[in-house]
Amino acid sequence: MNFHITPSRAPFDVAKIRQDFPILGQKVHGKKLVFLDSAASAQKPRAVIDAMSQAMETQYANVHRGLHWMSERTSEAYETVRDKVAALLNAPSRDDIVFTKNTTEAINLVAHSYGRGVMKAGQAVLISEMEHHANIVPWQMLRDAHGVIMRVARMTDAGELDLESFAAELAHGDVALVAITHMSNVLGTYNPIERIARMAHAAGALVLVDGSQAVVHRQVDVQALGADFYVFTGHKLYGPTGIGVLWARHDLLEAMPPFMGGGDMIASVSFARSTWADAPQKFEAGTPAILETIGLGAAIDYVNTIGFEAIAAHEAALTDHAMARLAEIGGLKVIGRGQDRGGVISFTMEGAHAHDIATLLDRNGIAVRAGQHCAEPLIRRLGLTSTARASFGVYTTHDEVDFLADTLLRVRSFFQ
Amino acid sequence: MNFDDVRDLYQEVILDRGRNPRHMHRMEVFDGKGAGDNPMCGDQVEVRVLFAADGAVADAAFEARGCAISLASADLMAEAVRGLDSARIRALATSFNMLARTGKLPEEAPELRTLQVLAGVSEYPSRVKCATLPWSALIAALDARREVTHD
Numbered sequence: 001m002n003f004h005i006t007p008s009r010a011p012f013d014v015a016k017i018r019q020d021f022p023i024l025g026q027k028v029h030g031k032k033l034v035f036l037d038s039a040a041s042a043q044k045p046r047a048v049i050d051a052m053s054q055a056m057e058t059q060y061a062n063v064h065r066g067l068h069w070m071s072e073r074t075s076e077a078y079e080t081v082r083d084k085v086a087a088l089l090n091a092p093s094r095d096d097i098v099f100t101k102n103t104t105e106a107i108n109l110v111a112h113s114y115g116r117g118v119m120k121a122g123q124a125v126l127i128s129e130m131e132h133h134a135n136i137v138p139w140q141m142l143r144d145a146h147g148v149i150m151r152v153a154r155m156t157d158a159g160e161l162d163l164e165s166f167a168a169e170l171a172h173g174d175v176a177l178v179a180i181t182h183m184s185n186v187l188g189t190y191n192p193i194e195r196i197a198r199m200a201h202a203a204g205a206l207v208l209v210d211g212s213q214a215v216v217h218r219q220v221d222v223q224a225l226g227a228d229f230y231v232f233t234g235h236k237l238y239g240p241t242g243i244g245v246l247w248a249r250h251d252l253l254e255a256m257p258p259f260m261g262g263g264d265m266i267a268s269v270s271f272a273r274s275t276w277a278d279a280p281q282k283f284e285a286g287t288p289a290i291l292e293t294i295g296l297g298a299a300i301d302y303v304n305t306i307g308f309e310a311i312a313a314h315e316a317a318l319t320d321h322a323m324a325r326l327a328e329i330g331g332l333k334v335i336g337r338g339q340d341r342g343g344v345i346s347f348t349m350e351g352a353h354a355h356d357i358a359t360l361l362d363r364n365g366i367a368v369r370a371g372q373h374c375a376e377p378l379i380r381r382l383g384l385t386s387t388a389r390a391s392f393g394v395y396t397t398h399d400e401v402d403f404l405a406d407t408l409l410r411v412r413s414f415f416q
Numbered sequence: 417m418n419f420d421d422v423r424d425l426y427q428e429v430i431l432d433r434g435r436n437p438r439h440m441h442r443m444e445v446f447d448g449k450g451a452g453d454n455p456m457c458g459d460q461v462e463v464r465v466l467f468a469a470d471g472a473v474a475d476a477a478f479e480a481r482g483c484a485i486s487l488a489s490a491d492l493m494a495e496a497v498r499g500l501d502s503a504r505i506r507a508l509a510t511s512f513n514m515l516a517r518t519g520k521l522p523e524e525a526p527e528l529r530t531l532q533v534l535a536g537v538s539e540y541p542s543r544v545k546c547a548t549l550p551w552s553a554l555i556a557a558l559d560a561r562r563e564v565t566h567d
Contacts, residue, residue, distance in 0.1 A: 029421065351435070353483035355457055356426075359540060363422050371457040385458035385481045414419055415431070415484070 012310040018395045020045040020302075031365030034400045039185055039213060039344045039391030040369050042238045044299075051298035052240065052291045063290055064264055064281075078290055081297035082280070088300050089230060090221040091247050098253070098280040099288055102244035103212045104134040106231035107179070109246055109283060110208055111138035113256035114177070114229075121147030123176040126169050126205065129155040129381050130184045130191070133374045135210045139179060149174060155381060159187040159336030166196070170203040178207045182214035186373045186389065187336030188319075188344035190214065197226030206252070212236055216393070217315055217342050219308040222247055234292065238394075239299030243292035246283070253279035260285040303394070311394055315343040318392050318401060325405035331412060335387050343392030346373070349408070352415040354386040360411045361388075366404055424536040425543070426484065429492075434484030439494035443477040450556025452549040459483065459546070461490055463553040467561070471501050478553070483546050485537060490550035492531050500527060502558050509551045516547045 018024050021043045026033045035043060055077065061070035063078045086094040100106040115125070115138075125139045125148055143150045151172065154165035161180070169175065178200040183190050197207045208229035211220060215232040222230045229252070234243040248256075258265055258276055262285035267275040276282045303311065322345055326332055331350030349357060358370035369389045372379045379386065390404060419426075446464040453460055461480035468474040476494040480487060493512075497505050504527075512531060514522045519538035521528060537547045 355459075355483040355543065355546060356434075356485070359425070359543060360419055360422055363419065372455075376455075376458065379458060385460070410419065414426070415435075 012306070012314050014314065014395065014397050017306065018397075020047065021395050022046060022049070024395060028365050028367075029363050031363075034364075034366040034403055036390040036392065036396065036400065036404060037367045037369050038216075038393035038396070039236065039389065041235045041241070042216065042393050043395065044240065044295075045238055045302050047302050048239055048295045048298045052295045055291055055294050060290070062287055074290060077297075078288070078293050081293045081300075084297050084300045085245055085247075088215070088220070088304075089245075089247050090223055092223065093250060095278070095280060096247055096250050096253060098246040098248070098283045099293055100231075100244040100246055100283075101242055101289070102235070103210060103231050103233040104138075104244075106233075106244050106246035107134055107208070107210065108138045109259045110179075110229055110231075110248070111142045113259050113283070114252065115139075115142040115148060116146050117257040118252075118255055119146070119148055119176050122149070122174065124149035124151050124172065124174045126151045126153060126166075126175045126178045126180075126200075128153045128161055128166070128180050128191075130159075130161065130181055130187065130189070130378055131179075131375065132181065132185050132210065132212070133376070134212075135179055135181060136377065151175065152377075153180075155378070158338060159184065159189050159382075160338045161191050161196070163192075163195070163199075167199060170199060170205065173203070175200070175203060175205040178205050179210070180207070181210040181212075182220075183211075183217070183342055183344070184336070184338075184375075184378070185213050185344060186346050186375050186378055186387065187338060188341040188346075188391075189336055189338030190218075190340040190342065192340070193225045193227065197228075201226065213342070213344065216303075217308075218312055228252060234296040234299065237296070237299050238302060240292040240295040242289045243296045245296075250279070253283070256283075258282050258285065262286045264288075306394060314394065315392055315396075318396055318398065319343045319345070321398055322390070322392075322401045322404070325401060326408070329405065329408050329412060332408065335382060335384070343396070344389065345391070346387040346389045348384065348387055349412060349415075352411055354388040356415065357388045357408070357411055360414065361404070361407055364403075364407050366407060368404075425540060427533045427536070429530075429533045430484055430488040433488035433491045437478075437487050437491040439477045439491050440479060440487065441477050442479055443475065446475075448557040448559075448561035450553045450558070450560055452553035452556065454482075454486075454545055454549055456542075456545065457483070459486060459549065461486065461550050461553045463490070463494075463550060463557045465497075465554070465557045465561075472499050473497050473501075473505070476554070478550060480550070482549070483543075485534070485543055485546040486549055489531070489534055489547045490553075492534070493550050493554060496527050496531060497554065502561075505558060506555065509555055512551055513548050516544045 063075040154162040206228040211232040265285040335346040354370035459482040
């Protein structure tokens with residue numbers, strides 16, 4: 001029998017949280033690891049590691065197939081995660097949670113099944129200049145294959161969505177779907193999804209929200225947001241790779257044809273024709289990522305135990321501290337000055353290229369990302385070719401932020 | 417800590433060439449130009465070459481937005497290839513790629529003497545491309561030689 005764990009760990013104890021992440025004890029280049037690349041992929045708590053290895057050691061078989069004990073137990077463990085995801089997103093029904101490989105696959109699923117299956121040539125998808133390649137390329141492919149128009153709303157110089165441009169694009173009257181990020185993976189800016197959704201709905205468009213970054217840092221409520229599709233990936237949420245989520249309104253899932261064909265997604269199969277299972281199974285062809293799904297379930301339990309209020313407060317304090325410390329460094333420029341922003345901070349430094357910065361930081365044990373962050377149009381829009389990016393997680397400390405700032409000061413003098 | 421352990425990569429010559437490249441400018445008269453892109457970081461380099469009557473490179477220059485490693489590599493390359501013909505430059509490009517990947521030159525290549533300061537990049541797998549990108553652009557410039565007329 002499963003009992004729900006009620007959030008209890010207060011106050012936020014980052015030292016205790018760090019003990020949950022075995023990898024944080026590692027050294028790189030003989031230095032203590034300072035992992036500031038969680039926006040690319042977060043580290044995994046012991047609870048996730050244990051859930052996956054325990055499943056393999058004690059309770060594993062294929063799901064939805066066997067009449068035997070192992071399969072039934074595994075199916076139950078797998079399906080329980082659907083409930084956890086539904087609760088995480090405040091989705092109205094567990095049946096509207098589709099498991100995918102990652103965010104990229106979830107968006108491709110919508111571009112394929114909704115884009116080709118429901119949208120008509122001449123209708124438009126509206127994205128923004130802030131998008132990750134995963135929320136650009138599938139729509140370009142849809143445009144080229146299906147005659148759908150792709151429109152792009154502009155971003156302000158501060159790194160926020162330009163709502164006037166957004167409204168002007170909607171005013172074309174052909175937008176059937178808005179596909180937009182909840183939180184920029186480069187700038188850390190949150191988009192005002194409630195307002196965007198109201199504007200989109202008033203114009204007769206649906207809204208797909210890329211929650212890859214936001215779901216890690218904030219309590220997401222797809223109903224309050226007014227989203228029609230919400231997608232995220234497990235590995236940024238302290239879960240394993242290979243498991244992502246698509247949530248969609250039930251009527252939309254019902255109207256959408258399958259993405260891939262195979263086992264598990266059918267009602268019946270003959271050589272003449274096959275019929276589809278209902279959602280979500282309709283979109284989950286083949287043996288799914290069983291272990292990874294179980295790992296995602298453990299990750300969701302883990303963040304719930306800490307609590308999103310505590311996570312958000314911790315990260316807001318870290319971000320404020322980082323902004324203050326980085327402001328002390330001459331020649332360093334933080335990219336993106338959005339009002340509503342989180343712990344993803346891109347920056348450039350006069351006289352030091354992002355790759356050189358990253359290499360020097362790495363030799364001091366600090367992991368940051370450098371480059372275009374899978375958002376080439378955004379980087380170009382800002383007149384840049386690359387940035388360095390530090391991103392925070394539940395395990396990031398003020399001391400680590402200080403060490404980053406101190407090391408960046410030395411990077412600055414190294415290249416001067 | 418004074419970044420001592422990165423000095424094998426960022427030798428003084430590299431820092432100097434990265435800050436003040438001697439051959440980073442737009443050559444208006446040239447016989448071939450070629451570009452290199454690193455989609456990982458968005459860096460781009462364009463190399464232009466001018467040939468003398470005997471088929472040897474009379475001048476080479478580049479324009480780039482890049483890191484210290486790629487700028488230094490491009491700058492030292494532009495100097496090293498002067499007076500050499502296309503066949504020799506192609507052979508040296510192969511040798512330099514080997515130097516960047518393994519830290520060692522596969523053959524006697526006195527022309528690459530000054531570029532040996534870049535051998536340290538072999539210890540940084542994610543940075544090898546930074547060093548080799550200008551050479552890819554140079555080879556593209558050699559390939560494009562016949563298609564280009566003087567501006």
